[in-house]
Amino acid sequence: MPELLKLMEPALDPGNSLTLPVDADSLPPMENELERRRMFVTIKLPVVLDRPEAWRAGELARTLDEAVDLSLLVERLGRQAWSSARRSGNYLDNPWQWIDAGNSARTDAILLAAGAARAGTIDCARHEQALFGLPAAFRRGYTIERVRAGHTECIDFGDLQLAELARTVALEKDPATARHEAAIFSPIAKALARDGAIRTSALDAVAPFCDASTHERLRDPWRLCEGVTRREVAQAAAARAAEQARVAEADRQRREAEARRDPLECPADTVLAAAKALGYAGDAEFWGGTQSACRLRPEDRGQAIVALTYVEGDQRTGVASAPQDDPGYSLDVVIVRVTDGSLVAHTPPGGHIDSDAVRFNGIAIDTASYMLSPGLRAFGVRTAHSTSCYGCLFGTNELTLYVQRGPVLTPVLGLTIGESSGEIDATDCSDQPSRMSRTLRGATSASHGYADLWLRTSISVRMEDLPDACKKNFKASATAKQILLRFDGQSYQAIDGTALSMP
Numbered sequence: 001m002p003e004l005l006k007l008m009e010p011a012l013d014p015g016n017s018l019t020l021p022v023d024a025d026s027l028p029p030m031e032n033e034l035e036r037r038r039m040f041v042t043i044k045l046p047v048v049l050d051r052p053e054a055w056r057a058g059e060l061a062r063t064l065d066e067a068v069d070l071s072l073l074v075e076r077l078g079r080q081a082w083s084s085a086r087r088s089g090n091y092l093d094n095p096w097q098w099i100d101a102g103n104s105a106r107t108d109a110i111l112l113a114a115g116a117a118r119a120g121t122i123d124c125a126r127h128e129q130a131l132f133g134l135p136a137a138f139r140r141g142y143t144i145e146r147v148r149a150g151h152t153e154c155i156d157f158g159d160l161q162l163a164e165l166a167r168t169v170a171l172e173k174d175p176a177t178a179r180h181e182a183a184i185f186s187p188i189a190k191a192l193a194r195d196g197a198i199r200t201s202a203l204d205a206v207a208p209f210c211d212a213s214t215h216e217r218l219r220d221p222w223r224l225c226e227g228v229t230r231r232e233v234a235q236a237a238a239a240r241a242a243e244q245a246r247v248a249e250a251d252r253q254r255r256e257a258e259a260r261r262d263p264l265e266c267p268a269d270t271v272l273a274a275a276k277a278l279g280y281a282g283d284a285e286f287w288g289g290t291q292s293a294c295r296l297r298p299e300d301r302g303q304a305i306v307a308l309t310y311v312e313g314d315q316r317t318g319v320a321s322a323p324q325d326d327p328g329y330s331l332d333v334v335i336v337r338v339t340d341g342s343l344v345a346h347t348p349p350g351g352h353i354d355s356d357a358v359r360f361n362g363i364a365i366d367t368a369s370y371m372l373s374p375g376l377r378a379f380g381v382r383t384a385h386s387t388s389c390y391g392c393l394f395g396t397n398e399l400t401l402y403v404q405r406g407p408v409l410t411p412v413l414g415l416t417i418g419e420s421s422g423e424i425d426a427t428d429c430s431d432q433p434s435r436m437s438r439t440l441r442g443a444t445s446a447s448h449g450y451a452d453l454w455l456r457t458s459i460s461v462r463m464e465d466l467p468d469a470c471k472k473n474f475k476a477s478a479t480a481k482q483i484l485l486r487f488d489g490q491s492y493q494a495i496d497g498t499a500l501s502m503p
Contacts, residue, residue, distance in 0.1 A: 060110065065114075067096075068118060071096070071133060111137035111138040113141060114138055114141065115140060115141025116144065116145045117141075119141075119145030124146070124151075124153065142159075143159040144160060147160065147184055147188070156201060162206055200236055203228065206224050206233075207236055209224065210225040264295050264296040265296070266296060266304045269341075270294050270338065271288070273340075274334050274341065275308060277342060278332060278346070280308075280316070282314075286314075286319070287308075291362055293363045293364050293381075294307075294365065295367055298367050303335050304335065304338050306334050306335075306336060306365075309331055312330045329360055330351060330353075331347075331381075332346065333346065333402060334347070344407070345407050346407070347408075354385075358386065361385060361386050365380070366380030367379055371442065372412070372451050372487075373449055376403060376450075378412065379402055383400075385397075396418065401492075412450070413453075413491060414501045416438070416500065418436065418438065420435045422434070433461075435460050436457065438455055438456065438457050438458075439455075440453050448488065450492075452484055453485040453492060454482055454483075455484075457481045458480045459479050483495065
């Protein structure tokens with residue numbers, strides 16, 4: 001939190017306004033930009049609400065408008081409703097949840113007025129879900145003004161807090177003000193006279209008001225409770241409880257999905273945008289069917305790392321060629337801007353994936369923290385291969401580390417990161433699988449300006465003796481070895497000459 005506050009300090013000082021535009025046209029659909037603005041408002045809104053007098057005139061209304069607009073924009077961009085943002089170990093709740101936790105009477109009054117002011121500017125049919133996530137006091141002000149104006153579509157009458165509103169009207173001494181406030185009850189009476197969901201919503205709203213003690217004290221001059229039976233009130237209450245349970249369950253599922261969501265997941269059209277940036281043919285369906293991979297850069301989520309794989313020639317026609325036993329795959333690794341798909345850096349032409357006698361199974365972007373020098377973070381591209389034949393099993397996983405040097409992506413390490421093999425004899429049922437896995441970690445030394453790397457290799461072998469009708473007796477062995485990799489000015493090599501990749 002402290003570093004985030006320091007980053008935002010200029011705009012958080014009293015007297016300074018929020019400088020980030022949040023209208024729908026100016027905000028690009030970028031995940032990192034959206035999160036940055038989200039966090040900004042999360043921090044600023046409670047600060048302004050707590051001490052509005054410390055800011056310049058109109059700053060509170062402006063900040064509230066920005067928070068509301070951003071909530072609507074989150075929904076418009078197809079995102080989940082406000083969710084928690086995590087950055088550098090910080091946990092930030094959305095601002096509405098934060099201030100809703102313990103609102104003061106002054107804060108509620110401010111939100112009530114803000115909701116009333118926005119009643120004519122928010123299309124409730126378009127933003128019904130986003131409105132549901134706004135503070136109760138804001139929704140109440142919004143709903144009161146909408147109903148008073150005769151609009152009852154996509155309105156939850158429960159937001160009116162009708163008993164409290166009726167009490168306020170009954171105690172109002174100014175006749176003109178009382179008549180103005182009482183105008184809210186006419187649309188409710190009309191809703192009660194209708195059938196379906198709108199009557200159910202209105203019944204739910206009048207239930208507390210039609211309680212005997214409240215009814216007798218306020219005398220119901222608007223005759224809202226006439227014709228409303230206790231059974232209907234009970235049914236309305238049950239329906240509301242069921243709806244609240246449904247909403248709570250949907251919210252729980254949304255939060256679980258949000259927690260599972262990969263924060264570095266690329267927007268759906270990023271792979272296609274990268275292909276277009278390279279001048280390749282093909283539509284979203286074509287590139288979606290290729291074994292390509294995409295991931296946002298952890299250090300700059302406005303950029304995406306994309307690995308494009310394709311059978312040579314298909315990228316020019318945009319049509320997948322007929323299946324082949326060993327087609328051979330070309331490979332392009334690029335970095336593109338998420339906003340417009342423009343190229344930032346790419347590998348030189350001619351990249352390919354070896355598939356001689358083995359089958360290419362898939363590709364993935366590895367964004368682990370490969371810090372090779374201060375300010376230089378490498379990323380990895382992993383490829384998987386396998387083969388199977390009668391009596392044998394074999395599979396490998398390869399890792400290539402790339403660094404960005406201006407507009408060029410350069411490989412600096414090629415490494416077999418995992419390998420498995422086995423033999424099966426159909427005569428005696430014997431099985432002798434072996435597995436090799438490797439891990440990298442940084443060393444404290446450096447060579448040619450790049451950090452040295454420790455490579456740990458672990459090998460496990462399981463022998464199975466089957467002396468009696470395939471009854472298995474397992475014998476396992478494991479070995480581990482660690483060697484140092486040094487950068488020679490072009491690529492990383494093992495200091496003892498160990499081969500790093502499969503021949």
